[in-house]
Amino acid sequence: MRIGIIIGRIGGVDGVALETEKWIDILKKLGHEVFILSGEFESWQMDYEHHTLFPALSFFSAEAEWEQRKAFFEPDKDPGILLDHVERWSEMIEKRMLEWIHNKKIEVLLSENASALPCQLSMGVAIKKLIQRTGLPIVTHDHDFHWERGERYLSVHPEVNSYVDDNFPLLLPGVKHAVINTFGVETFKNRFGIDALLVPNVMDFNKVYGVPTEENQFFLKDVGVKKDEIGLLQVTRIVRRKGIETAISLIEKLHDKKLKLVITGNNNDDENKEYYNELIDQIHDLNLSRQIIFASHKVLDHKDLSDVYAHGRACTYFSTYEGFGNAFVEAVLAKKPIFVNNYKPVYMQDIGNKGFDTVMIEDSNLTNDKVQQMADIIYDPVRCREIGAYNFEIGKKYFSYEVLEDKLNELFTF
Template sequence: MIGRIGGVDGVALETEKWATVLRRLGHEVFILAGELEAEVPGSTVLPELAFSHPATLREQDDAFFVQDADEREFVDRLHRDADRIGHDVLAWLTSERIDVLITQNSTTLPCHLTMGMALKRVIELTGIPTIAHDHDFHWERGDRYATRYAGVRDIIEECFPPDLPNLTHVVINSYCRDSLRERHGIEAHVVPNVMDFDAGFGQPDDFNRRIPDELGFAPNDIVLFQMTRVVRRKGIETAIELVERLDDPRVKLVVTGHATDDYNGEYLGELHRRAARLPRPEQVRFAADRFANVRVAENGAPGKFSLSDGYAFAHACTYFSRYEGFGNAFVEALAAKVPIFVNNYEPVYWPDIGSKGFKTVQIENNELTDRAVEDARAVLTDADRRADIAEFNHEIGRRHFSYEVLGRRLDRLLAA
């Protein structure tokens, strides 16, 4: 169960991977979502679960952004809406004969209060065995979920996350495990984000061979890909700085992600202005209109390339994030056999990923040193070195972040 699926955000991507692995293990998988951003097998839409639903947007304004509602009336409305959603969720569980419920970040962030409230009630009422896949928690978001309403604070304390005997929590990194234990006394299992290392991810084919021409690359261009959404914490300005400091007209940076989560387009505007100040502004391409989570072929139109298509033509990837719950783009680069330039992002990179022994160009605190620039140049201009790094990282990634790893851990969770 998830608010939205079919898109490129980490929660949606991992949910689809879990569904794939569960099916490989022989389970039948049904998905209840508020919104489908692309076709997803086995899915049912319940619009009230969507983050973009008018009732959800109103609840968020009342609870966190505007906070000018009458508290008693507002909290009563939340409970009524939660009851209605809970009734619909219960009907879905019954009609699909669900044996185990898996929630995807639905009871961690209060970005949909009534969904979390409804889920707690349903899980408690039915006693259904439940796995809560917790990608990140509200206390990691600063004052985003601060509210003047005591009633809302009580809801957050009780439902985000809930602590129930039939509910097993799964987190994606050791920091979340430790903070969940310290704040709520809840023990959680760590299951990292994964990729299918046997799927031929990031391979050239007849469809994606059009990328160089369609994006205007010359045959000798050196292409960096930024495979993330456009949000401030991704540190995309550091990738633009790297292009400037490399001072090589062959180097191009392609930003594939959309900016729908960049409120008011402020950060995207800053990036466009930063790129425009380069001696060669054409070295940075914002190409969200040409990329999607999955390939889209349209009759008589250019269509869209997938993330896998983009990796197929990347000399390296930039990933200078300041903060991540895990780091899907890092694992994607491992699977695609593409070198990666990375910031030691909080709170996950070194404890859960970097310490595994990957070969990267790594910076600290988003400070692009002269040494890092020269190391990046050496990788980008030496094809043999890129190939060696990519193969080395691919094998370590397979050992720690593959579908096989996920399959073993899900088997243990479901057998418990």
């Protein structure tokens, strides 16, 4: 089949973009031809036959930013101004999507979180109008939902909240929903009476990953970790739900100047750098400026992540909330021990119950006992390797490309 993917951005290191690339790999392996319509191709070698840039779909386009501000942050007194704009702008986007479908002879669509989370209002509404107009079969890959994000997608205007509910997620007859966790399956069943298919996030366990090479041997040195020092890895973006303040607290509690925390992600998705500035204050107050390293300038795209993992001793992953947890599976693939918070609503029922050997804390609480368990692992390289090898085999069983292939075979049968 000729499958058309609609996505806000691709080629970066956010979970939606990373997982979409894996779906593309498997869909091609299954014999499908894949076309992409995206607002941004971040680190991506574009093939102009199959890849179409449509800047209006970007989360950072002027119209998308304006919509978010007027819907959720700085609303006007009259919500009709916003809603009228979304209706008009989504019609323009739908028209462009129709041209793309016609030109590329698209037979089935895949909406990558665009029909689940209202982070790009007009794009999601346009997709709904597109399906209503064309009747094209569509799979929506739903990573997370607005009701899971607290007040982030809550408007002061009931009319806006109703509009969001009407359009996100996409609830039209015949739509196939793929969700990334058990909570999503339960939510669709309980809220909408719909059977969604659980498709976990995966990694390619047949590919060499996180292994020291001549090319990456100086990665840690280049960001400021000396040969006699130990690097702990926080391989996430800088957003509040990643719990980076807990990882910084761990460094303080371990009382070892030779331990350094390497934070790989940028703060582009941190509103007004509010959370980043809180971390900076914490680092200053704890006098840890020589032990906390921000290294996003060395991690330009996901291809660099393998080099990041190659020389770290262990990974911190103290998220409070995740739709799934790509960084967890990455660490498993790289055979690195993981220190994890029992993040909601996913960790125990979708990952932790598989038997991984981790040090897990509850509610971001670094008890003395848990800190000691982490220290015992950090300072025992042999045990680190044993844990890494053990977790790798479990990850391969539950979160491999082979698992994804079975799921996509089921989804893309129309």
